[in-house]
Amino acid sequence: MRSMRIREENMTKFSRLTSLATVALGALLYPLSLAAYQDAPMLQGKGLPLVAERLPDQPEVIKPLQEVGSYGGTMRRFLSGSNDHNSILRFGGRQGLTRWKADFSQVIPNVAESWELNDDSSEFTFHLRKGMKWSDGHPFTADDIVFFVDDLLHNKDFYPNPPARYVIAGETMTAEKIDDDGV
Incomplete structure (x- = not known):
């Protein structure tokens, strides 16, 4: 019985040391990961602030579907005309508070980090x-x-008929500021 207790204590000490070593290693390597980042070649000499100053506190990191591409090249995209609103927005337009997961299985955070709904x-x-x-x-x-x-x-000169995604039961949505990061 005593040997089992000693073995458990040794395992606990080992687990703590392993955890501490992992955290310490991560803290040491983090600055190196920032230093390894290179701006796009076309941005060199443009006087931009450091990448760390341009990113949000918790940037969203999107895993590429297959691989990270390379800079340059030509993007060829078919548009059916000037009314192809969705295709135009998808490649050069707005970012929503939320977005669909790549497989469309759920809504996930985007510009909003999180959200809650009231009871109804x-x-x-x-x-x-x-x-x-x-x-x-x-x-x-x-x-x-x-x-x-x-x-x-809510400006009738700008939106005589607001887009349907902003209207529920005939009422255009409203927004109220809670604080700088909450609405």
Whole structure:
């Protein structure tokens, strides 16, 4: 019995040491992973801030379907005309608060890091990814969503008939800021 207890204590000590070593190794290697990143060749000499300064606090890392591609080349895409709204947006347009998983099996976070619904599913609370920025470097906050809803979506000159995805039971959605990252 005593030998089993000693063996268990040794295993516990070993597990703790292994865990500690793993954390320490990760902490040592993290800065190297940032240093290994190289900007796209066309961005060299453009005066951009460091990559770490351009990323949100918790960037979404998307695993490629097959492999990471290379810079350059030509993208050939068929559009059926100027009304091919979905194809145009898919390749150069907006990013939603959520998005579909690649196999369309579930909705997953995108610009919003998480969300909750109230009991009757009539209200959503979205928590934005902290540190998100516009292409010009300005922070993306709940104010931007409220601006879109109040100043564009409810503006009859801009949207005489709001898109159906923003209308439920004949009522156009509303938005309320909770804090900089919550709407």
